Amino acid sequence: MANLDEALDALTAQAPGSCQLREDRGQGAYVDARRAIEICNACRYCEGFCAVFPAMTLRREFRDSDLDYLANLCHNCRGCFFSCQYAPPHEFGINVPKVFAELRTESYAKYAWPQPLAGLFRRNGTILSLATILAVTLILILTMALSDPAAFWGANDRSGSFYAVIPWEIMVAVAGASFGFAILALIISGFRFWRETGGGSFAQAGPLGKAAGDVLTLRNLGGGGEGCNDIDETYSSWRRIFHHFLFYGFALCFAATCVATVYDHFLGLIAPYAFLSWPVQLGFWGGIGMMIGTVGLAWVKIAADPGPAAPSVVGADFALLMLLFLTAFTGLVLLGLRATPAMGILLAVHLGTVLTLFVFAPYSKMVHGLYRSLALLRNAREQRRTSDAAAAP
Ligand code: SF4
Ligand code: SF4
Structure with missing residues (x-):
């Protein structure tokens, strides 16, 4: 298995700068998702809704890769939107299913090969x-x-x-x-x-x-x-x-x-x-x-x-x-x-x-x-x- 890991590492290694979408990190969908998740992590009302919220509570900071993981763990059930006291028209405008759907598409492109x-x-x-x-x-x-x-x-x-x-x-x-x-x-x-x-x-x-x-x-x-x-x-x-x-x-x-x-x-x-x-x-x-x-x-x-x-x-x-x-x-x-x-x-x-x-x-x-x-x-x-x-x- 270690050899498999090494072989795949070598096969998937990227030339510096070859991944154009990585330059986008910290922008757009990531900013929106991080803001929403940090509010959710303080609120925790939806903790029992799905696998995303318990996974979220294991973290204090959210790297882009953490957000990719959580966005793909989300099944878009929409439960957290309809239960959220901070959803639009609240000024916080929390909309986890929407920001995660946008982030999933970003992640598909980011990890695509070639x-x-x-x-x-x-x-x-x-x-x-x-x-x-x-x-x-x-x-x-x-x-x-x-x-x-x-x-x-x-x-x-x-x-x-x-x-x-x-x-x-x-x-x-x-x-x-x-x-x-x-x-x-x-x-x-x-x-x-x-x-x-x-x-x-x-x-x-x-x-x-x-x-x-x-x-x-x-x-x-x-x-x-x-x-x-x-x-x-x-x-x-x-x-x-x-x-x-x-x-x-x-x-x-x-x-x-x-x-x-x-x-x-x-x-x-x-x-x-x-x-x-x-x-x-x-x-x-x-x-x-x-x-x-x-x-x-x-x-x-x-x-x-x-x-x-x-x-x-x-x-x-x-x-x-x-x-x-x-x-x-x-x-x-x-x-x-x-x-x-x-x-x-x-x-x-x-x-x-x-x-x-x-x-x-x-x-x-x-x-x-x-x-x-x-x-x-x-x-x-x-x-x-x-x-x-x-x-x-
Ligand atoms: S979606 Fe809304 S209610 Fe649910 S944890 Fe996040 S902020 Fe709280
Ligand atoms: S929409 Fe996603 S994050 Fe929200 S409760 Fe459903 S699976 Fe969890």
């Missing part, structure tokens, strides 16, 4: 929307230009018909390169966040079980059992429920891809597969889950009281929800119409959305899952240290 691509977090909604349109259009034009017209416009769903439209080698090369790059960029970005926010050595990364439970159940969106202030001052669990639909739907779709890879490479079974096969069933129910989740989360955002929201992140949130919805929707339409002459077009459109999702995974709000998971892991370590210290004679 740094020149960190700029993609600026005007992220516009960039993601344009990239989706561009990728879909490009793949559609290339596929129409390069594939055999008989295969592209032919109406059949026999084994191998997908690869007659887009050759297997090209599909694997493009998907493998984009997915591999996304994974590498996410690992390095995550490691930079972990190291710079004081996560410590991976050799002492436990307790993993507690952190994994918090991630998989979204415990911090439970609001102590009654739910969160998703829409307004009343409590609900809509956001948690729709997030579960999206997360587990995405996981099922990923599992479908993995199983299809095993079918293809190890069992010699070539796509497209029968409706009742494992890859199609996993993808079908995963796609349904993703559509329910994305539509539901968009509805929560539209219906929610705008008071605790950060207007600067709304575009990026909706653009990612739209891309995730399109990925699921185009996959399901392809499944439904794969035996018709529309198959070639639908295959190209679906692959365009999947490719955009892969390429932009490290440069969109998709990274919030990574940073929040690492923040929860660090928080579980802190809590264990604190309880061990309290129990010590």
Whole structure:
């Protein structure tokens, strides 16, 4: 593990001045967040609301990296806004969910790898929307230009018909390169966040079980059992429920891809597969889950009281929800119409959305899952240290 730490340290070392966003430290979102947190740390009314406030009380001073950690530990449940006696229109204007949402976007850019691509977090909604349109259009034009017209416009769903439209080698090369790059960029970005926010050595990364439970159940969106202030001052669990639909739907779709890879490479079974096969069933129910989740989360955002929201992140949130919805929707339409002459077009459109999702995974709000998971892991370590210290004679 020590060698792993050293290797990642070397890999992620930055040339002096190469991280443009670090020069912004102590400005903008950090100033607002530090001011709010210092008032909260004196007030402590919200101590039992979530993991953020107990973590806050362990500190007297807040470095930028502490604020990055706390902002990513926040699940944006909005409870502290609706309970706060210092929220607007009070002259203190405390709005923790808003300042943390702005700071999270800053932290995504700050820890992004490679740094020149960190700029993609600026005007992220516009960039993601344009990239989706561009990728879909490009793949559609290339596929129409390069594939055999008989295969592209032919109406059949026999084994191998997908690869007659887009050759297997090209599909694997493009998907493998984009997915591999996304994974590498996410690992390095995550490691930079972990190291710079004081996560410590991976050799002492436990307790993993507690952190994994918090991630998989979204415990911090439970609001102590009654739910969160998703829409307004009343409590609900809509956001948690729709997030579960999206997360587990995405996981099922990923599992479908993995199983299809095993079918293809190890069992010699070539796509497209029968409706009742494992890859199609996993993808079908995963796609349904993703559509329910994305539509539901968009509805929560539209219906929610705008008071605790950060207007600067709304575009990026909706653009990612739209891309995730399109990925699921185009996959399901392809499944439904794969035996018709529309198959070639639908295959190209679906692959365009999947490719955009892969390429932009490290440069969109998709990274919030990574940073929040690492923040929860660090928080579980802190809590264990604190309880061990309290129990010590
Ligand atoms: S959000 Fe408001 S009520 Fe809650 S701890 Fe901060 S200052 Fe106090
Ligand atoms: S918005 Fe919710 S999760 Fe975030 S700091 Fe406030 S109470 Fe905690």
